[in-house]
Amino acid sequence: MTGVPSPVVVAFFTSPVSRDEVLEHLVGEMAGTTGISAREVLAAVLEREGSLSSRVSDEVAMPHAMWEELSETALALGVCPSGVDWDGREPPVRLVTLMVGPARDHLSVMAAVARRLQAEGAVDAVTSAGSPREVRTLLCGSGEESAPVTVRTLTVTAATVEYAAELARVLPRNPVVVAVTNPRIMRLLGVLAESPLAERTILVGPVPPREDSPVRVIPTERFPEDGRGLATLTLLPLIATGVVTAESEVILVSGRDHQGGLDAVRLVDVARELQVPRGLSPAHLPQGVLLEVVIRALHLAAELALQGREGKPLGTIIVIGDDSRLEQHSQQMILNPFAGHPREARNILDPSLTETVKELAKIDGAFLVAGDGTIGAAGMHLSGKPDPGEMESGLGARHAAALGITAVADVLAICLSESTGTITLFYEGRRMIRR
Numbered sequence: 104m105t106g107v108p109s110p111v112v113v114a115f116f117t118s119p120v121s122r123d124e125v126l127e128h129l130v131g132e133m134a135g136t137t138g139i140s141a142r143e144v145l146a147a148v149l150e151r152e153g154s155l156s157s158r159v160s161d162e163v164a165m166p167h168a169m170w171e172e173l174s175e176t177a178l179a180l181g182v183c184p185s186g187v188d189w190d191g192r193e194p195p196v197r198l199v200t201l202m203v204g205p206a207r208d209h210l211s212v213m214a215a216v217a218r219r220l221q222a223e224g225a226v227d228a229v230t231s232a233g234s235p236r237e238v239r240t241l242l243c244g245s246g247e248e249s250a251p252v253t254v255r256t257l258t259v260t261a262a263t264v265e266y267a268a269e270l271a272r273v274l275p276r277n278p279v280v281v282a283v284t285n286p287r288i289m290r291l292l293g294v295l296a297e298s299p300l301a302e303r304t305i306l307v308g309p310v311p312p313r314e315d316s317p318v319r320v321i322p323t324e325r326f327p328e329d330g331r332g333l334a335t336l337t338l339l340p341l342i343a344t345g346v347v348t349a350e351s352e353v354i355l356v357s358g359r360d361h362q363g364g365l366d367a368v369r370l371v372d373v374a375r376e377l378q379v380p381r382g383l384s385p386a387h388l389p390q391g392v393l394l395e396v397v398i399r400a401l402h403l404a405a406e407l408a409l410q411g412r413e414g415k416p417l418g419t420i421i422v423i424g425d426d427s428r429l430e431q432h433s434q435q436m437i438l439n440p441f442a443g444h445p446r447e448a449r450n451i452l453d454p455s456l457t458e459t460v461k462e463l464a465k466i467d468g469a470f471l472v473a474g475d476g477t478i479g480a481a482g483m484h485l486s487g488k489p490d491p492g493e494m495e496s497g498l499g500a501r502h503a504a505a506l507g508i509t510a511v512a513d514v515l516a517i518c519l520s521e522s523t524g525t526i527t528l529f530y531e532g533r534r535m536i537r538r
């Protein structure tokens with residue numbers, strides 16, 4: 104865009120107002136027509152204003168904020184004939200041009216607006232105009248409102264959610280699982296919360312649990328940037344905890360993080376895609392094991408599967424649980440790198456530990472993790488007893504060890520295969536999932 108966009112709103116402030124009142128009003132109007140979050144944009148504009156006043160001349164202030172969600176820069180005009188105290192300096196400002204938009208055309212729009220207002224008498228003409236139409240004509244050469252500027256990603260998200268709802272009506276027995284890639288889309292998911300779908304919807308992603316909503320939320324950390332493995336990371340914890348079973352077909356709604364919204368709906372046949380044995384309903388976790396610890400461990404395994412370490416594939420076992428029988432069935436193979444560290448400094452839920460865990464995954468053997476996430480040891484040799492009937496052909500010593508430990512203790516074992524990159528979860532001496 105090179106010219107001056109037609110303002111989404113032209114507001115006349117005829118009685119005395121403050122700078123913040125003008126901004127709040129303009130941002131609110133802009134939010135109403137574009138779908139951006141008034142609160143977030145106002146905070147960004149005020150922060151910018153706090154570090155450097157946007158006054159560009161005696162009479163004009165050009166507040167602005169970069170906002171990538173918008174398809175193009177939106178302009179809102181505040182006309183204040185009696186002046187507004189902008190930054191404590193005299194004279195008061197008479198014209199406010201608020202611009203919010205993507206970096207791509209932000210500067211060119213600002214330059215176009217500035218050029219137009221530099222013309223002799225332009226500000227006087229605008230501030231003494233009698234109607235929004237007249238202001239538009241003076242500024243853009245046309246009294247017409249331009250095509251609406253919209254929030255791209257939110258529009259796509261709205262259409263995606265609508266489609267998922269449609270699909271859910273056709274498939275009334277299927278749960279709807281939404282992989283929330285960006286906390287901003289939570290606003291639109293309010294639509295889901297109010298629909299009959301609410302009871303069937305589970306949100307998985309980096310969002311806080313909500314007590315005020317019928318939609319169940321499973322908080323996780325951010326999904327990998329490129330969206331790879333999104334379905335796996337979303338569904339594994341749900342299967343591991345019995346929320347979704349082998350018999351489920353799930354309507355999975357997802358999107359890539361860099362797009363900031365939801366853009367895909369698909370049906371996932373859980374048994375086939377995640378190789379969950381039919382008839383298995385793992386509706387519980389081992390005694391004292393927190394769901395978030397299982398989710399965290401699965402995320403770590405998935406990250407290792409996707410990235411490896413320094414480009415090389417890695418295999419490992421993560422055993423989770425507090426069963427005292429573990430002691431009899433595990434022996435230290437190397438000096439335990441976690442020995443001597445305080446409990447709070449070695450919790451798997453602590454994001455600052457991620458790199459350490461990934462590095463230690465290079466060591467042979469298993470991690471032992473308590474139900475609350477405290478890592479007890481790395482490099483452990485496991486000596487459980489796998490039921491030969493449960494050992495699938497082609498699986499070697501690592502998988503046998505992971506399976507075997509769950510047969511002799513009340514623990515979960517996550518096994519990442521070095522040779523195939525698959526993640527298998529064992530519990531109660533059986534395979535629960537493989538992906």
Ligand SMILES: Nc1ncnc2c1ncn2[C@@H]1O[C@H](COP(=O)(O)OP(=O)(O)OP(=O)(O)O)[C@@H](O)[C@H]1O
Pocket residue numbers: 418419420466467468469483484485486497498499500501502503504519520521522523
């Ligand atoms: N009892 C055990 N306890 C802990 N780790 C073990 C045990 N047995 C084997 N491992 C680990 O598994 C690694 C490789 O074993 P192997 O290749 O036979 O297993 P696998 O099940 O085929 O796994 P992968 O698919 O990763 O190759 C060993 O180097 C060792 O780190």
